[in-house]
Amino acid sequence: MSQIENEKVLVVPGQEIGDLSHRPGMGTYASDGKIYASQLGIVNERSGYINVQPFAGKYLPRQGDSVIGIVKDIGPNSWFVNINCPYNSMLHGNETQWKVDYGTTSQYLNVGDVILAKINHVDEIKRVNLTMKEHGLRKLSSGQIMTVDHTKVPRVIGKGGSMISILKENTGCRIFIGQNGVIWIDGELEGIAKASQAINIIDKNAQIQGLTEKIREFLGVYEAEEVDTALPLVEEPEAAPSPENEEPEHQDF
């Protein structure tokens, strides 16, 4: 139990991290009345659950997540989208803002197009259905995308969105981060380059402390040639992150 009181405890799979006075959360499993880590990561405890925040791992789609995907295949009524996870996902014509007639799907989205979508439903065998019906979900027709490990998404966003706003302010870019680790950056070329460099630094140094300062420093070096921030900022679904982004623990790796 002393392990849990002390923050930032690094655990390996099979390590005991508590008893059943807590409930086993993400990255853990219960056995013989005890809770063990199932992944390599850092222990945290929140609202009665013990979780292990993993360092690595593939993205597992969850209902309600905002993701960025690339259209991989077209059906007569639907698109198949790669959302950077082990499973293919489907976007049905009815789940878009367009009125898609049978066989006309390619008029709206084609192979290689990038979309901002939300996970509508995931069933028990992990068939994923996307939706683009909600406000702000759309096709991304300019800018660049890059991929980081989905476990680092909370670090790129920062506590209460601090990191992402620093990035946006200092590069003049519109940035959107999908829960699946795909990041869309749009703006002036210099700004995009700067932002993607900064995100690479975050990706490589996700475990260290004072990352926000480091990024501020990195962006500050180039302050003289700061890009004009005249671009309208995209309305920001990431400003209202899902619960896992709000937790302060991510800041304290």
Place this chain on the structure above:
Amino acid sequence: MICLTEIKLIDDDGLRLDGRKPDELRPIKIEAGVLDNADGSAYVEWGNNKIIAAVYGPREVQPKYLQDTAKAIVQVSYNMAAFAGDDRIRPGPNRRATEISKITAEALERVILTGQYPRSSIDVYIEVLEADAGTRCAGLTAASVAVADAGIPMIDLVPSVAAGKADGQLVLDVGKLEDNKGQADLPLAYVPRTGEIVLLQMDGHFTRKELEMAMKMAIDACKEIHVIQQDALKRKYTPQSSVNTNEQEAEQ
């Protein structure tokens, strides 16, 4: 005791050819996360064995008919390099490699929480760069570290080691000559958390009592190896080491 071999595997002081005591492991060095392009990886130096393990996945199953709607499948490919042993071996899969791939996959399947990733595949590649007996155990030891490094949920790491009999005496972590000239070889993999044995093979002859003692010897050694495995994973994330844990790719 009758010496069954033409060379003495255990000398008069009770020491083995490489100077080890009968119940002593060869030096083991494990490093996690050595490959950038794999999802998880590990490098093991175990005596003169040098082995790299890489893990990809969970990812889509290829070919499709192998997929299981209830759980992830574990596919292992064990490959010994042509230059790994004393004599060059013909490259490519052979009977031995197929067998080792299968038993390793079955051992890993027991510890990986496959139910969390239905319809997917976890692919493990074990490459033996230099072989000096005990590569199936070292390979499994490396593979389980690589699986944990890939962030795949698992019950525990799987240490593995062989016990054997040389010159009629039980020995731990069988070396090359002891393997070739000895009387028995018993590779064993053990899950310290649950006490399960996930791999047990025997080649040669043990008495019932010897078998029990050899198993106990191997299990105790597995607990030692387990600590080395845990340490390898923790070392990757200890402070100041700004290790590159993941590949990043920028797409247009």
